[in-house]
Amino acid sequence: MNERIMYVQLKTGYGTDKGPAWISVVRFSKTWRTAYFHERTLHRVTGTARTNFDSNFYDVESGEEYWISGPKRDRTDGRYSSQQPLVEDDAREAYEAFLNGVPLPGREHG
Template sequence: MPDRIMFVQLKTGYDTDAGPSWIARVSFSKSWSTVSFHGRTLRRVTGTAYANHDANFVDVDSGEGYWISGPKRDQTDTRYRHGRPTIEEDARAAYEAFLRGGALPGRERG
């Protein structure tokens, strides 16, 4: 499974953009439809099933909604709040290099 450094935020149970968030290394399935994160399997959702939570992935076991996206260099990963995500140690060096203008691993060509 391809690994990527991504912005991940828990949406279920929190006000808009108030859930905990991480800059973390996640593993995508070959089809990019599922993600492995913190021992959880998250499945991509489409349509309006999780529109109330602004989620694009859902935990297959708990049903919790998550937002997963590529991190932004200007660190405005949340849309409405300005909280900082927890930067996980296995992603820290690559993320800090990205903030200085480098490419993220696996995204060297865009």
């Protein structure tokens, strides 16, 4: 499994960029098409499978849609909002170092 510190936002049931968001360690399958987050299995959205224009993963059990992306140093992770994510304990140290200019684990070369 590949692990990365990611920005994750729940899209289902919320207005544009109004859903809860996290900076967290997310595990990915070898193909990067499946993500594991908060004991959920999320599949990458492909084709016309999504109902929300603003999601790129969905929960295989509940159908809830999520946006997952790498965090930004300028903390503008929400695409249309300035809402700040909850930084989870498992990601805090590496994320704070990232904000200070250190590459994220697994992203040392880009």
